[in-house]
Amino acid sequence: MDKQQDQRSEARPVLEGPDIARVLTRIAHEIVERAKGADDVVLLGIPTRGVFLARRLADKLEQITERKMPVGSLDITMYRDDLRMHPPRALARTEIPGDGIDGRLVVLVDDVLFSGRTIRAALDALNDIGRPRAVQLAVLVDRGHRELPIRADYVGKNLPTSLRETVKVQLAEEDGRDTVLLGAKPDTPGAHP
Amino acid sequence: MQRHLISAADLTRDDAVLILDTAEEMARVADRPIKKLPTLRGRTVVNLFFEDSTRTRISFEAAEKRLSADVINFTAKGSSVSKGESLKDTAQTLEAMGVDAVVIRHGASGAPYRLATSGWIDAHVINAGDGTHQHPTQALLDAFTMRRRLVGPDAGLGKDLDGRRVTLVGDILHSRVARSNVDLLHTLGAEVTLVAPPTLLPVGVETWPCEVSYDLDSTLTKSDAVMLLRVQRERMNAAFFPTEREYSRRYGLDGDRMAKMPDHAIVMHPGPMVRGMEITAEVADSGRCTVVEQVTNGVSVRMAVLYLLLGGAEPAVTHARPTEEK
Numbered sequence: 001m002d003k004q005q006d007q008r009s010e011a012r013p014v015l016e017g018p019d020i021a022r023v024l025t026r027i028a029h030e031i032v033e034r035a036k037g038a039d040d041v042v043l044l045g046i047p048t049r050g051v052f053l054a055r056r057l058a059d060k061l062e063q064i065t066e067r068k069m070p071v072g073s074l075d076i077t078m079y080r081d082d083l084r085m086h087p088p089r090a091l092a093r094t095e096i097p098g099d100g101i102d103g104r105l106v107v108l109v110d111d112v113l114f115s116g117r118t119i120r121a122a123l124d125a126l127n128d129i130g131r132p133r134a135v136q137l138a139v140l141v142d143r144g145h146r147e148l149p150i151r152a153d154y155v156g157k158n159l160p161t162s163l164r165e166t167v168k169v170q171l172a173e174e175d176g177r178d179t180v181l182l183g184a185k186p187d188t189p190g191a192h193p
Numbered sequence: 194m195q196r197h198l199i200s201a202a203d204l205t206r207d208d209a210v211l212i213l214d215t216a217e218e219m220a221r222v223a224d225r226p227i228k229k230l231p232t233l234r235g236r237t238v239v240n241l242f243f244e245d246s247t248r249t250r251i252s253f254e255a256a257e258k259r260l261s262a263d264v265i266n267f268t269a270k271g272s273s274v275s276k277g278e279s280l281k282d283t284a285q286t287l288e289a290m291g292v293d294a295v296v297i298r299h300g301a302s303g304a305p306y307r308l309a310t311s312g313w314i315d316a317h318v319i320n321a322g323d324g325t326h327q328h329p330t331q332a333l334l335d336a337f338t339m340r341r342r343l344v345g346p347d348a349g350l351g352k353d354l355d356g357r358r359v360t361l362v363g364d365i366l367h368s369r370v371a372r373s374n375v376d377l378l379h380t381l382g383a384e385v386t387l388v389a390p391p392t393l394l395p396v397g398v399e400t401w402p403c404e405v406s407y408d409l410d411s412t413l414t415k416s417d418a419v420m421l422l423r424v425q426r427e428r429m430n431a432a433f434f435p436t437e438r439e440y441s442r443r444y445g446l447d448g449d450r451m452a453k454m455p456d457h458a459i460v461m462h463p464g465p466m467v468r469g470m471e472i473t474a475e476v477a478d479s480g481r482c483t484v485v486e487q488v489t490n491g492v493s494v495r496m497a498v499l500y501l502l503l504g505g506a507e508p509a510v511t512h513a514r515p516t517e518e519k
Binding site: 075078079083084085086087088089090091092093094124128129130 | 227509
């Protein structure tokens with residue numbers, strides 16, 4: 001058990017660096033397969049960690065298709081349905097690739113799929129930016145407990161969890177290492193994914 | 194952040210940087226096909242303007258509408274105020290209508306503070322200029338413009354204006370813009386110098402966190418930003434300088450003076466400009482003058498202030514944010 005950084009002694013890794021790399025390679029292939037070549041794909045990551053995952057996916061897609069892959073970020077803070085329940089959060093960057101999203105296949109990328117509320121907010125945000133041909137969703141981890149009729153098209157790992165557990169994704173770009181940690185929830189209520 | 198925005202001096206460095214960073218993201222909404230966010234849906238904001246204003250009122254209105262707030266415009270002219278209604282009664286009327294925020298401009302210094310602290314209303318109060326006291330959103334948009342031009346839109350994120358030299362020229366005595374700017378720029382780490390004829394400097398200016406000079410030419414050469422202020426004739430009840438010609442000779446910015454400024458330095462003006470008085474047409478129309486940019490930035494900064502005050506359950510807290518660099 002690795003607990004050198006995490007205070008919560010029970011947090012245990014369920015995916016490590018090489019697993020994450022393999023999972024992303026598989027998702028990239030699935031995107032190419034389902035989009036029949038991924039000609040019109042635009043990857044949009046949801047900050048913070050979804051953006052790094054989207055960039056990594058774009059690199060892999062570029063290797064497979066040998067074409068430049070448009071990649072950007074979509075901040076959903078101001079579309080959240082729980083805005084009124086917390087102090088306002090600092091905003092993150094929304095960066096839409098130059099050619100826009102009209103008529104394209106947008107693949108949203110996030111680290112953890114949980115209640116589905118983030119994705120609902122993302123769909124609202126997309127609505128104000130343009131009209132994609134279709135929208136798909138890629139996530140590194142699906143931990144279940146959906147509160148809305150939303151599902152992912154590409155899942156890195158299905159992780160059955162209880163609501164008393166936390167799933168924490170760490171990526172080298174932000175946290176210095178690649179890992180997915182499954183831990184017990186600290187007693188403080190209101191911790192939101 | 195506090196519940197209200199009354200004075201630029203109430204903002205901590207972290208508050209101010211958070212507002213500027215948020216404004217940077219808000220600015221990008223203006224580039225979208227649909228320039229609207231759903232963030233303040235169902236919230237009502239009243240623009241309570243007891244004093245004339247075009248720029249600030251329209252700017253606030255645009256910001257409120259872009260955030261989907263319901264906007265009520267109130268001008269003293271043609272309202273019950275002209276029949277003799279007091280600020281208290283006006284405030285209580287607004288409170289009875291269930292208003293979430295009041296943006297107030299008033300000729301009397303301290304009116305927004307009175308409104309915020311008297312217990313007449315529960316709404317958030319945002320000062321849009323009171324007498325010769327404060328105009329905090331103007332100072333924020335000026336700081337935003339400086340950071341964008343001198344540091345860069347992306348490079349500036351999370352940064353203040355540490356060590357930048359800013360010169361404010363003109364009618365400091367009557368200027369709430371000057372007071373707000375001195376407070377905010379000091380908080381953000383900039384070095385401020387005021388340049389004005391002695392008659393247009395207020396009593397007690399030596400206690401402000403800035404330098405004072407009577408000589409524009411020597412200050413210009415070491416300024417990163419020069420802000421010109423309008424001579425406010427409407428607030429003047431005495432002769433503060435011999436002639437307009439003499440004023441503009443000594444304190445006006447023309448092409449020759451601008452050439453002495455460092456190459457990267459910008460010329461700012463809160464508007465409305467009086468061409469030929471404090472600024473010549475040549476300077477006003479040059480690429481170094483940021484007047485139009487300041488108006489554009491005003492909407493973004495006011496969106497940021499409205500979002501951070503009204504967007505959540507309580508105003509944004511900066512100290513609870515660890516070193517989260519986004």
